[in-house]
């Protein structure tokens with residue numbers, strides 16, 4: 175029984191601990207984690223990835239030629255791992271930037287008397303903010319949109335707030 179509990183706790187810790195680690199330490203992944211991925215893609219096991227092999231991963235379907243630094247139309251492990259860790263780094267930066275935008279907007283809404291922040295939902299993806307939920311007047315809706323647009327890093331605001339007096 176005790177052992178099971180320990181195992182359970184370990185599983186929880188692992189589950190909680192993994193995603194931030196993956197995001198925070200691409201260098202570590204570079205050394206350990208990509209070899210298995212590389213092997214899986216390398217269907218003919220020649221230690222190189224052709225476009226057909228690499229493009230099974232979406233980032234290489236789009237970025238194969240950028241990853242292929244020496245332009246020989248195949249990716250060796252270093253080309254594969256460097257490109258992949260750079261892309262993952264960009265992706266985790268984007269996610270951090272998006273959640274920073276969301277929390278800045280939410281904290282500004284808290285300071286606005288007219289906006290009942292618990293009735294307004296803010297979501298940000300790649301700098302594009304989507305507002306949904308309810309406000310009491312057109313003026314408040316417009317104000318909420320202006321506030322969202324004024325936050326650094328916001329590219330556009332899709333104001334889906336519904337006026338419900």
Ligand SMILES: [Ca+2]
Pocket residue numbers: 216217218219220221222223224227
């Ligand atoms: Ca191959």
Ligand SMILES: [Ca+2]
Pocket residue numbers: 242243244245246247248249250253
């Ligand atoms: Ca190459």
